[in-house]
Structure formats: structure tokens, C-alpha cells
Amino acid sequence: MIEVRNLHKTFGSGAKKVIAVDGVHFIARDGEITGLLGPNGAGKTTTLRCLYTLMQPDSGQVLVDGIDAATDPLAVRRALGVLPDARGLYKRLTARENIAYFGQLHGLDAATIRTRSDAAIRALEMDDIADRRTEGFSQGQRVKTAIARALVHDPKNVILDEPTNGLDVMATRAMRAFLKQLKSEGRCVLFSSHIMQEVAALCDRIVVIARGRVVADESPDALRAQTGEANLEDAFVKLIGTDEGLAA
């Protein structure tokens, strides 16, 4: 379970001051998929970066399985599987070596790394590329490898920043199926997106963010009811007050 309480984060100072996150507050529960929905620049990535302790919030609290990210960042990172916005691989290592490196950094032994990698490679259907160097991988192959290495330690909580970004239709469908599988395994899945259909198709709960604030935190049905719009996309536009940054 991931809890975010009244998160604030500001960059720069003086005239160049940018308030990226301004009081974000939500809970992502185990066995559910929570979608962080918002236009580009709404503060989704910054919020997620505060979650996996890459950044420190100016104020507010992040709790992962009850552990405070400010007091024990290492324990929080251990409890999280993260697919960040940046998902670069080591191109001179094979996919399997990329996965194993992160497994070792999580303190796993060689046998565990082996079984986990095999399972992930099967689940993500990447047998054909597992022992190839990642140089020249397609976008989809890169994302698969990045996910496999993010989940090698079998984390209870999974954070994905725009996971379908740059994927084609087939890869996107596979990704959605994979997220549902993670949910069925009882994990807490939190992902960000600016794509309406995706969030509607997957999420148990939608947290809508605009200009660094949470403007709605409901189930898809409740969201429709709250805004009085039958169509989720219209509901979304109404919530953020503009159709800027909205992609179908």
C-alpha cells in the first residue's frame, strides 16, 4: 500500500520558481490498480519521483507499507518496483545481465535471480531476446527488459511512470494484460498516464492531477457520476478545466 499525504515540491527560487506538486494526497491500495491521470506537466512524474525517494518533498509524507520514505528510504526502495520515466538499459549487457544486475543490487542470490528472471522472461514473452545484448532493441523490447529488471525482487508495490509511452498497439495491449496480472497477484499497482482510455480500461481508482493538485480521487463510475458526464474524457476535461495536454 502506498500513501501520499499532502506532498509539496518546488523547483528553483525567485522569478524562476516552479511549484510542481502542491498538496498531492491519495492512497493506492493492494490488489488494485491506481491511475495517476493528468495532462503533461501536471506533476505526475515529480510525485512519483518523491515516492521512490529520488527526490525529497519540501513537505508532506510518503508511506509505503507503513514505512516513512523520509526516515528509511532504503526500506521503501526495497518494497517498491519502479519503472521510471527514464528507462535506459546497459547496451553492452544482455537483457538477462541487465536483470541480474538489479537483482544483485537488491541482495538476491544467484539461484533466486535465475528463477525470477526465467519467470519474468516467460511472462513478458521475451525468450527470443533474453540473451541478446540490448543494443538495437526496439522500444517494446526495451520496456519489457526494464519491467523485468524492476520486478526482479518480487516487490509488493509497483510504480510505473507512463508505461505505455512509445509502445505500439500490440505492445500496449500486452502491457495492460501484464498490469492486470500484477493486480491479480495482490500487488499494489500505481501508474501514471495522460491517456484517458488506458486509465478507464484498467483502473480501480483514478487520481486526477492538474497543476500539482489532486482534482478528483474516485472510481471511474463515481467520476462519471460526480461530473455528470457519461463520457470519461468529457469528465476529465471538465475536471482539469482545459483540454490542454490531453491525448487520446
Added chain:
Amino acid sequence: MNSAVIVFLKELRENLRDRRTVINTLVTGPLMGPLLFVVLINTMVSRELEKAEQPLKLPVIGAEHAPNLIDALKQQRFDIQPGPANAERAVREQDADVVLRIPADYAESWNKGEPAQVEIVFDESQRDAQSAVRRVQAAIDGYGQRTGAMRLLARGLSPSVMRPVVVAERDQSTPQSRSGTMFGILPYFFILGALIGGMALAIDTTAGERERQSLEPLLANPVPRGQILAGKLATTTAFSMTTVLLSMLAFSVASRFLPTEKLGMDLHIGMGFLFSGLFVMLPLAGLLAGLQTMVAAFAKSYREAQTWLGLLTFVPAIPTMLLTILPFKPLTWMYAVPLMGQQIALTRFLRGEVVTTQALVLCFVCTTLAALIVYVVTSRIYRSERLAISA
């Protein structure tokens, strides 16, 4: 397994698969210096030797005015040539190293017993001509002294009245120390080797990793950033020490192809030098790796990091130049200054001189301390939020 070790092993494996890095570390870095050095020294030495052994061509203007002097010069293995029309111009345009001009009134002064003047025309700034000029001077001086002695004898005086003081030279330089002055630039090649060997790694593990977008996922792992940095620094240091070791081995082989014995010099790059040399270089390699990583971490891109590190390469040239231009007695405190300490210690090793254990330990400890300070500062930069974010 310790996280720093995991990072170290992974960086090692990844970079050993990069052909460009490997060639830089194992071939270009260590071999460039020795190759350049052998070619340079060989050319220099063989030219010097050729001049000393061969008859020297000497253009003379007005040779007919002093046949005796000319005969004496011929006995000294000078090859007398007809002089050019304009001695000054011939020297300035490097058609001749030195020209001897004998004025028409030479014989007249000589016969009167007055000092007869001859002129030698040369260009002091022309290094290549210096040995020729010295040979001409010595030959004419010798002729003058012999003639003077004969004149004194003819008047019944001992020639020794003309020489109330005699200088006897006692040169204290040893074959090793003479090679030392010539090879004073060698330590710079080793320090340069350390910088070249670590450069690709320092960039790849920081600015490169950020640009390839793999730093953010890496930092999402439950490992303190200080340990990740330690692993990366260890890899950079390992590569740069490999370059230094190979460079020393290459010089050791190269020194066998140098005609040092012809110059009465002795250069020992043997096992002893290897051990003590690597001992003083190890903390310096760590320090330089830390500095390179710090600079690369500040840089916004791979290209910017390359530019800055290129400039950093010139920094160790400063103590080398100072030590070459201003020769001074090495004092103990100098061993405590990183770069300078290594420079002095390596130079003394090459000259076959003793460096006290105390000085060696001082050099090692102080450079290690400096390396630790750089590590602490770099890990502070590493902890900053700005570091991981590429865009």
C-alpha cells in the same frame, strides 16, 4: 556481496566489452608516450653523436690570411670550405651553423705580436648549432694557447706564468642522474597515462549513464549512493592503474632501445621501479579518478564532460614544467603535495636515487587523504537531486 563490489564488477564487464575504451586504456594510453619518447630521443642522440664523430664542415672567409691557423684546424678534423659571400646571412638562413672570418690585417697583427682577431659568426638560439660552435671555439683557443706557450718559451719564460690558477673539474653526476635530467619528463607520461586510462570510464559512469537514461533506474535500487559511487570510482581507478602499469612496462622495454650507453647514461626501469612507482601512483590514480568523476558529474552532457576532462589533462603538466624550468632541491614537504610528490619521487627513482621510506609514506598518505576528500565531495554531488535527472 557488497553493493560497491557489484557495481565494480558490472562496470568492469560492461566497459571491457567496449572496444574503444579497451583500446584507449590498453593500447593508445600506455604506448603513445614511450613511442614518442623513443623516436624523439633516438633522433636527438644520433644527431649529437654524428656531429661529435664526423669532420665538421667549416666555411672560412679569408682563409688565405692565416694559413697556419687553417692547418691547425685541419689537424683538428675540420673540413675547411670556401666561405659564403655574406657570413651573417648564411647563419641567419641556416645555410651554415658557424662561419669563421679572418680579416685581412690578421697577418700584420700577428707579426707585430699584437692579438690577432678572428670572428666566428653564429646564432646562439640555434640549439642544433651549439656543439659546432663550441668545437670551433675550443680549437681556436687551443691554437692560441699553444702559440702563446711557444712565444713564452722563446723568451725564456715558463708558460705556467700565464696560468696562475688552473681549474680541475670534478663532475658529481652519475650515469643515472645524467639520464634523469634527460628523462625528467617521464613522470608526466605516467601521470598522463593515469588520466587517459580513467577518462572514458569517468564519463561513462556519470554523464554517460545519465544521458543513456539508466542512472534514474539504478538509483531506484535500495543501495546508498555513496556505495554506487565507490564501485564506479574503483572501476575508473582500476582502468587508470592498468594504463599506468602498461605504460611503465612499455617504457621499460623502450628504454632498452635507447642508445643511453653512448651518452654515458644509465636508465633503470626494472622491477624495483615498477613496485615503488605503482605504490606512489595508486593513491594518485584514485584522486584523479575522483576529480574526473566530479567534473563529469557536474557536466550536463557527455560532450561537455569530454571537453572539461580534456582540459583537466593539462593540469599535471604544470608541476612537470615548473620542475623542469626551475630545478630545485626536493624538500620533504613537497612529497606531501599530490602530483608534485609523485613527480619528485618518480624522477628520483629513475635517477637511481634513494627516497626515504618516510617521504614515500608521506606521499602515499597525503595523496590518499586528498583522494578521500574528493570522494566525500563527489558523493555529496552524487546525492543531489539534480544528478539523476537527465532532461
